[in-house]
Amino acid sequence: DAGVIQSPRHEVTEMGQEVTLRCKPISGHNSLFWYRQTMMRGLELLIYFNNNVPIDDSGMPEDRFSAKMPNASFSTLKIQPSEPRDSAVYFCASSLGTSGNSYNEQFFGPGTRLTVL
Amino acid sequence: AQTVTQSQPEMSVQEAETVTLSCTYDTSESDYYLFWYKQPPSRQMILVIRQEAYKQQNATENRFSVNFQKAAKSFSLKISDSQLGDAAMYFCAYRRGGGSEKLVFGKGTKLTVNP
Numbered sequence: 465d466a467g468v469i470q471s472p473r474h475e476v477t478e479m480g481q482e483v484t485l486r487c488k489p490i491s492g493h494n495s496l497f498w499y500r501q502t503m504m505r506g507l508e509l510l511i512y513f514n515n516n517v518p519i520d521d522s523g524m525p526e527d528r529f530s531a532k533m534p535n536a537s538f539s540t541l542k543i544q545p546s547e548p549r550d551s552a553v554y555f556c557a558s559s560l561g562t563s564g565n566s567y568n569e570q571f572f573g574p575g576t577r578l579t580v581l
Numbered sequence: 582a583q584t585v586t587q588s589q590p591e592m593s594v595q596e597a598e599t600v601t602l603s604c605t606y607d608t609s610e611s612d613y614y615l616f617w618y619k620q621p622p623s624r625q626m627i628l629v630i631r632q633e634a635y636k637q638q639n640a641t642e643n644r645f646s647v648n649f650q651k652a653a654k655s656f657s658l659k660i661s662d663s664q665l666g667d668a669a670m671y672f673c674a675y676r677r678g679g680g681s682e683k684l685v686f687g688k689g690t691k692l693t694v695n696p
Contacts, residue, residue: 497682506687506688507686509685514682519682520681557626562680562682567614567631570628572627574624574625
């Protein structure tokens with residue numbers, strides 16, 4: 465099993481540029497999550513999808529951030545325009561979703577370290 | 582809103598000894614889940630152990646166990662027989678019951694294991 469795949473692993477860009485982060489969830493998983501990790505704010509959920517539909521985007525910081533999930537095997541997180549304060553590690557995770565009140569583990573990808581100069 | 586607090590930014594332990602990491606949380610829900618995640622220097626987030634709030638018995642996974650005090654809203658992690666490979670950041674996380682899958686994380690505790 466390949467696990468959650470994220471690309472790129474590292475991204476360095478200049479302020480004002482568009483940045484696109486990509487994620488391939490584990491095959492068969494129904495839920496996909498985007499997290500951001502910074503020293504100041506810790507690990508916080510930005511948005512999550514279930515069956516390709518956004519369920520909770522309350523963590524998306526502002527209109528510069530957008531996420532899409534066009535199909536069950538691919539998602540993108542886009543920042544346009546990027547700012548230095550967006551520098552962080554961005555994690556994608558996936559799970560089998562929920563069935564009633566059962567719990568299904570979230571499996572994390574290796575993360576993308578974004579640096580905005 | 583639910584919050585998770587880890588009051589120990591850093592902890593250290595001698596190899597083969599036992600260490601306990603603290604976590605408290607705030608919620609008005611009665612049905613929820615609690616987790617401990619490990620993040621080694623490789624950055625990979627790894628689930629260590631989980632606890633369902635409706636279960637009175639404390640969860641155990643090999644050398645890892647929790648002390649779940651529901652009334653006190655406390656959820657500590659005990660690592661027994663610490664190994665060098667246990668050195669990592671440890672994050673406590675909360676998820677309410679029902680359909681939401683949103684995880685709320687604490688700020689983490691950096692654990693150092695001394696040989």
